[in-house]
Amino acid sequence: MQRGRFVVLLGAICALIATGCGTGSDNAVPEPLPPAPPGLNAFYEQPVEWGSCADFGGPDDRLPPKAECARVTVPIDYARPDGPTARIALSRLPATGRKIGSLLMNPGGPGVSGLSMISVGTRTGVAEHFDRVGFDPRGVGSSQPAIVCLTAQEADAERAEPPLDNTPAGVAAAEADNRRYADRCAERSGLELLGHVGTREVVQDMDILRAVLGDAKLNFLGYSYGTRLGSAYAEKYPQNVRAMVLDGAVDSSQDPVQESLRQAAGFQGVFTAFATDCAKKPDCPLGTDPNQSVARFRALVDPLGRAPAATEDPRGLSYHDAITGVQQALYTDDFWPMLTQGLSELRGGTGDTLLQLADLYDGRGQDGTYANTQDAFNAIRCVDDPRITDPAVAARQDSEYRRAAPFLDDGKGSDAAPLELCASWPVPNTSEPHRVSAPGLPTVVVVSTTEDPATPYQAGVDLAEQLGADLITFRGNRHTAALVAGDRCLDRAVIDYLVELATPAPGLTC
Structure with missing residues (x-):
């Protein structure tokens, strides 16, 4: 979410x-x-x-x-x-x-x-x-x-990782990544701070x-x-x-599952509004038929799971950064022209604008350092909300999320899904819905x-x-x-x- x-x-x-x-x-x-x-x-x-x-x-x-x-x-x-x-x-x-x-x-x-x-x-x-x-x-x-969990180099590396599928091996790898991240947060921030x-x-x-x-x-x-x-x-x-x-x-x-599904539907609604507006322009990178916008969008971003798009920044545009950049642009229609530009660049094989949007979302400065926005988000969310520790609930949430926001569905879902980060968090939650x-x-x-x-x-x-x-x-x-x-x-x-x-x-x- x-x-x-x-x-x-x-x-x-x-x-x-x-x-x-x-x-x-x-x-x-x-x-x-x-x-x-x-x-x-x-x-x-x-x-x-x-x-x-x-x-x-x-x-x-x-x-x-x-x-x-x-x-x-x-x-x-x-x-x-x-x-x-x-x-x-x-x-x-x-x-x-x-x-x-x-x-x-x-x-x-x-x-x-x-x-x-x-x-x-x-x-x-x-x-x-x-x-x-x-x-x-x-x-x-x-x-x-x-709150400190990752170094700037570790954050860059995490963003560059290819997406995992929901095979048993993919689920196990995702949950191991979550445990590793939680361990770093505990070591670098301390349990007393994380608990409060x-x-x-x-x-x-x-x-x-x-x-x-x-x-x-x-x-x-x-x-x-x-x-x-x-x-x-x-x-x-x-x-x-x-x-x-x-x-x-x-x-x-709302519990975390309800909240995430409402948010998924909200992002899908704004993506559809963006695609409908974009389709009025003959050079829209998603085409002129809004009904085909999700398929065209997936055709642009799915190849990034195999290789990043070229950027002036040596990092390139990863799959995760492309999705993050698009969602950043959907927060306000003021960003829609920038999103159109980013998707047009991606159609041409480059990803500079979407990488810029992803950096804005993740708090990465021009000097390569990060604000602690993402680490703090994870730490606060994990003590504010109850944890999803039941694999069946995690799988159901993943499946329903994909249905609610098809533009975010990478097609790698199955009847299983990894437990989210908070299931591995080292301190208990302090609030309940x-x-x-x-x-x-x-x-x-x-x-x-x-x-x-x-x-x-x-x-x-x-x-x-x-x-x-x-x-x-x-x-x-x-x-x-x-x-x-x-x-x-x-x-x-x-x-x-x-x-x-x-x-x-x-x-x-x-």
Whole structure:
């Protein structure tokens, strides 16, 4: 299953931010901060020392020139607050006008750095009234310690491996690869960190961030997996929420099999929409008959399982990278022209554009180094979700996934399939699927896109129902939209809600 995530393409500081200075109007008395949970006062009351962002960000991150960065200390294990600690990386752009508070922002993943999120909402009421604050969840990006499983050379080698079939030998080889990867993660990251990188801990970190940023109540904008963080925070701390926008919803009541099959159908739907649009052009690399698009696509990518396509980069374009690059381009229709170009190149025997898209997805910088996006995704997913350890369930999921997304079916399925990576993970999962319940939560807003490939529309409908949230429907072929798709209808409703707490019109569709 591919991760559903979002990527941004794109004053004076109080000495003790935990005192709550700078919130509200100039003459308003700040709302007192709620008391810290027992034993955590030192974390909730720590000052934040903002400074240069020179040592923050991934290999190709570009933070705005006026950005400030800092790290905040949290316990790795909240059951042992006097034990080892982690440092959460933050970025900030201060409000340009009358400040309401901070807006904590997360792009999803899990495993994607959130530092560049502060570029979202520029030249809007969000930038005027909120300190925009991005953060790297524990183990991710510039937070310390970071999850580490593979070296850059090992990651390149893994991406270059040919696809395995579901023969007994292929299944055994895939499961051995998974065990090897899990062993490297345990050795290089440590079991203590791996056991405490899940949503359960991150929402507790978020409450510390709320307090040290000086906010009695949290303002939060979360995309994709960020909606899981938001809903889990709302469930644990409903009384600490002021405003929350959740876009590209993850429905925590779904088990991993349900979620992966919904996502497969979502990607197939957007692939079909892309192929239909492409077919209107006489030079479409998938031909002019959308009904033949899957067969034509497979004819382009299947030979890569035997030999990579030539690229200017000496790595070449592997089969896995071609599939990853295509899926990256399906996250937003803004990438459809690039996808057409990539498939046209592949038809001609080269793979530069698709390799560029795959590198974007996997967090590989131009210097050949990697952000830890993929390693962090695996580690977080494996502690957030129950494991599939029954071979029969794994085989059924594989078969149903191929039927739901035929453009991703390499034709190598059988009545068996390898157990996924999490079945070999060295620490137990810390969360289980459940319906979210947050009594006392103020009105929050869920945005769901009709043709979202990674977090399909119905998940947003379901999450809004569980939270008692206002639902905004966005019509489009993309993953997440609020403040990033350039839609005035949607953005106006989200900004009015965040700034004025004005609820969207019932049934609003943009």
